[in-house]
Amino acid sequence: MSYAYLFKYIIIGDTGVGKSCLLLQFTDKRFQPVHDLTIGVEFGARMITIDSKPIKLQIWDTAGQESFRSITRSYYRGAAGALLVYDITRRETFNHLASWLEDARQHANSNMTIMLIGNKCDLAHRRAVSTEEGEQFAKENGLVFMETSAKTAHNVEEAFINTASKIYQKIEEGIFDVSNESYGIKVGYGGGSGTAGAGRGDASLAPKGGCCG
Amino acid sequence: MGGGGGGGGENEMYGSMEQGNEVDYSAPLRHQEMSHSVASTSAVQQRTGSAGGPESEPSGVIDDYEVVYVKDNVSVHPTQNALGRISGRLRLIKQGSSLFMTWIPYSHGGISRQGSNVVIKGGLRNRMGSRAAERDRNLYTIRAVSLSEMRSIRRQTPPFGWQYIIIVLTSGLAFPPLYFHNGGVKEFLGTIRNHALLVRSAEDANVYLVNDIQDPLQRSLTSLELTEQPAPSAPTSSQEAPWPVVLKQETPVAAESDGKQEQSLRQIFKQEQRSESGRRRDQARDLSMNVLEKFSLVTKFARETTAQIFGESRMFLDGLDMDRGPVPRPPPGPSTPPDVEVLGIAKEARPLLENKHMKEESSSALNSADEEVVDDNLNADDDAEEQAATNVGTFELVDGTQDDTPALVWGRARPPPLGTEEWRSFLDSEGRVMDPKALRKRIFHGGIEPEVRHVVWKFLLGYFRFDSTYAEREYLIAKKKEEYEILKAQWQTVSPEQAKRFAKYRERKHRVEKDVVRTDRTLPYYAGEGDDNANITVLRDILVTYSFYNFDLGYCQGMSDLLSPILYVVDSESEAFWCFAALMEHLAPNFHRDQNGMHSQLLALSKLVQLLDRPLHDYFKQVDCLNYFFCFRWILIQFKREFDFENVLKLWEVLWTNYLSEHFHLYMCVALLKRHRRRIMDEQMEFDTLLKFINELSGHINLESTLRDAEALCLHAGERGAACIPPGTPPSIPEEEAGGWSD
Ligand SMILES: Nc1nc2c(ncn2[C@@H]2O[C@H](COP(=O)(O)OP(=O)(O)O)[C@@H](O)[C@H]2O)c(=O)[nH]1
Numbered sequence A: 001m002s003y004a005y006l007f008k009y010i011i012i013g014d015t016g017v018g019k020s021c022l023l024l025q026f027t028d029k030r031f032q033p034v035h036d037l038t039i040g041v042e043f044g045a046r047m048i049t050i051d052s053k054p055i056k057l058q059i060w061d062t063a064g065q066e067s068f069r070s071i072t073r074s075y076y077r078g079a080a081g082a083l084l085v086y087d088i089t090r091r092e093t094f095n096h097l098a099s100w101l102e103d104a105r106q107h108a109n110s111n112m113t114i115m116l117i118g119n120k121c122d123l124a125h126r127r128a129v130s131t132e133e134g135e136q137f138a139k140e141n142g143l144v145f146m147e148t149s150a151k152t153a154h155n156v157e158e159a160f161i162n163t164a165s166k167i168y169q170k171i172e173e174g175i176f177d178v179s180n181e182s183y184g185i186k187v188g189y190g191g192g193s194g195t196a197g198a199g200r201g202d203a204s205l206a207p208k209g210g211c212c213g
Numbered sequence B: 001m002g003g004g005g006g007g008g009g010e011n012e013m014y015g016s017m018e019q020g021n022e023v024d025y026s027a028p029l030r031h032q033e034m035s036h037s038v039a040s041t042s043a044v045q046q047r048t049g050s051a052g053g054p055e056s057e058p059s060g061v062i063d064d065y066e067v068v069y070v071k072d073n074v075s076v077h078p079t080q081n082a083l084g085r086i087s088g089r090l091r092l093i094k095q096g097s098s099l100f101m102t103w104i105p106y107s108h109g110g111i112s113r114q115g116s117n118v119v120i121k122g123g124l125r126n127r128m129g130s131r132a133a134e135r136d137r138n139l140y141t142i143r144a145v146s147l148s149e150m151r152s153i154r155r156q157t158p159p160f161g162w163q164y165i166i167i168v169l170t171s172g173l174a175f176p177p178l179y180f181h182n183g184g185v186k187e188f189l190g191t192i193r194n195h196a197l198l199v200r201s202a203e204d205a206n207v208y209l210v211n212d213i214q215d216p217l218q219r220s221l222t223s224l225e226l227t228e229q230p231a232p233s234a235p236t237s238s239q240e241a242p243w244p245v246v247l248k249q250e251t252p253v254a255a256e257s258d259g260k261q262e263q264s265l266r267q268i269f270k271q272e273q274r275s276e277s278g279r280r281r282d283q284a285r286d287l288s289m290n291v292l293e294k295f296s297l298v299t300k301f302a303r304e305t306t307a308q309i310f311g312e313s314r315m316f317l318d319g320l321d322m323d324r325g326p327v328p329r330p331p332p333g334p335s336t337p338p339d340v341e342v343l344g345i346a347k348e349a350r351p352l353l354e355n356k357h358m359k360e361e362s363s364s365a366l367n368s369a370d371e372e373v374v375d376d377n378l379n380a381d382d383d384a385e386e387q388a389a390t391n392v393g394t395f396e397l398v399d400g401t402q403d404d405t406p407a408l409v410w411g412r413a414r415p416p417p418l419g420t421e422e423w424r425s426f427l428d429s430e431g432r433v434m435d436p437k438a439l440r441k442r443i444f445h446g447g448i449e450p451e452v453r454h455v456v457w458k459f460l461l462g463y464f465r466f467d468s469t470y471a472e473r474e475y476l477i478a479k480k481k482e483e484y485e486i487l488k489a490q491w492q493t494v495s496p497e498q499a500k501r502f503a504k505y506r507e508r509k510h511r512v513e514k515d516v517v518r519t520d521r522t523l524p525y526y527a528g529e530g531d532d533n534a535n536i537t538v539l540r541d542i543l544v545t546y547s548f549y550n551f552d553l554g555y556c557q558g559m560s561d562l563l564s565p566i567l568y569v570v571d572s573e574s575e576a577f578w579c580f581a582a583l584m585e586h587l588a589p590n591f592h593r594d595q596n597g598m599h600s601q602l603l604a605l606s607k608l609v610q611l612l613d614r615p616l617h618d619y620f621k622q623v624d625c626l627n628y629f630f631c632f633r634w635i636l637i638q639f640k641r642e643f644d645f646e647n648v649l650k651l652w653e654v655l656w657t658n659y660l661s662e663h664f665h666l667y668m669c670v671a672l673l674k675r676h677r678r679r680i681m682d683e684q685m686e687f688d689t690l691l692k693f694i695n696e697l698s699g700h701i702n703l704e705s706t707l708r709d710a711e712a713l714c715l716h717a718g719e720r721g722a723a724c725i726p727p728g729t730p731p732s733i734p735e736e737e738a739g740g741w742s743d
């Protein structure tokens, strides 16, 4: 399918916070409580529309476990957006945010748009992290913040699409050199011919080598 | 593994890999370069030095070929009498990406005029005084057989006499033995090895399995993919045929001094089709092709023993050669049953008859009476071949229909799994496994029937010793159960008060609990939601207990994937625990925090790919993917996520035999990457697209054919493969700790 842009996302955060469920809710619009835990890095994709332009989101879902970080880290590079997820019912997943953020800042490109997600907000009765705390952390670190539920789908669309809007905005502002794929943005066919030199390139899977360099 | 000087931001592993490649690969590279220079030397010799030989190269027939191997005085011995020997020149000719073999008997201009002593280049005197002998000469000529048509080469070194080889074609036909009077078998095989995949058969060390040039797996795998579609009824065109079709290539050279014979095999094939007998033979061939497409051919190389080939060729000549001249005729061998002889003729006659036909077309030396006799023989051959093709059992055809990919690649279907009866036959009266190696070999090739799996796994995993008796195992089970209960009690007796002050325990238990409910829930054995399934609770208890048993390692994601099939098969909490613990003796490094176990395996994998598929390696290097992270999941949990549950069980028992290699899983990786190399390279997959592609292979991998490919690669790589894998790379463990693994 043709797209104006392709954005690469990465989802990070402690294990069990609901990263895979968020992805599945976003790509398949369903909540599957019974599914396999993520080993290494997995993948999902969906088309969205921003400013009436088709945009493809390519999303990398990572395993949260510490010991896999050396591998998951390598997928940070070349990501335009990141969803940093914690579980509002488990305080320690919130406490680990700083280390995740540090990891992301260190290994991703500096223009990466990061969205902070407090997931499982359907479990309000078990809440261990207040909304204000989440907002506060986001503010301090220059992140966009949102509480979601992968179960009820609350705010899931918004989380992914708001992130895409931010990235799109940065493109419009000329912050990205979209011809440089290390920003996690690829220009495709299909109407990206506005600013920032969109409309070049092609939608195929075959760019020239070395995007990861 | 010391980190290489990878630049800022680059991960360390990549740097060290690069370095490793430069250092460790010089040896095989040098070897390759050397072989190539040998080959090109022969090529030069052929083009310049052998002008004085008994035959000269036809010029202008084929422009673009290279003779990469020449050996004079390679002979066919149609009879046991030395006078009947036919000497000739054996050559390997490279044309484009294809390799052909020819064997052309020496001629002496007008040999048909009258027999005289022919002095052959090597100084060997050969007396061929009759028309019959000349006919033999032509009958045995091997014009050009493509390597893709070869199934195997048997090398035989008799205690007395010359080394010889027997070439068996994929169609099941065999050429008569070629005797190397001046040596050179090793060089011959070496040259082939430089251009094609040559694998020593696991069954018989004298047999080398041949596959096509350059990219053998790819080609055969392309064939496999094709056969998954409806099989073509009459494969005639070269590229699409799932089974290598005889005569599918233009012959690169018809190196006879007689210009009239310089026709391509294709032309001759067409002419054959015009004649009636030819058409009948084609039908027979098509029929056999069809059968071969649908079935796997289990080759019994034993059939092609010299004695048989001898008997068969002699019999063939006996029937054919009505007015044999002075060539002495040995008495017919009474030992071989007649029907086997008939089949033998059919099998062997194919290439001979083609050559014979060629002779008919181009030479007037044979009179009409001879031709009649010959035609009768052809008809008889048709019948025989038809019989061979349709009569299941004659060729030992194995039904491959339930397997969507017939065993075309290496000519051997996997035998049925080890069943109860056979398992018992491996045990002595007290229950000891008498020959662990034979058992491991058996399982490596065929796997285990589900009903005995639960017992045999305990041996393979090292929970039971192979040399233990029934009684000893009874005792072990009881003792280990007690031990397990003590370990389990260690964490189960942690009081809530204690837990409050025991963050590590809480955290571990919590992580295990989070993960067991996300493990194989689609399986009835673990079905349900949350922890409402007793087996999920057992998974949890074993994993938490293990994290106390091996407190330094603790719990890591992926362990539940490894435990789940074990518990399912063993179906006993304490025994599953000990089996899992035994497996973890090998795989714990996969879960080390620094990931050293994973990194060393990924490094070994990169070296294996470099060895076994240099272009793919170069491609990965070019796109900066030498860290092989895209194979991470494959290795971490032994392909657990790549196959359905049943196939995971089948794969694991093969891996755990350690039969060909302790690192057979790495050859599985290479086999899979090789299978998809074309797409990977054509679509220029990179770091992320590659991972996506590899992840999405899950559920779409044919286990049987991947196992066969991996086996072939492992055999092919041999010592050089083993040298790619540093000692201590998981799942290896030091010898003294090996326990039940050693035998
Ligand atoms: N109630 C509730 N449960 C959730 C939600 N998201 C995920 N879960 C549950 O949390 C567990 C872990 O989710 P998963 O997506 O596998 O976490 P990951 O390790 O971050 O990928 C699963 O068992 C889900 O059922 C949510 O929004 N609400």
Ligand SMILES: [Mg+2]
Residues within 6 Å of the ligand: A019, A020, A021, A037, A038, A061, A062, A063
């Ligand atoms: Mg996940």
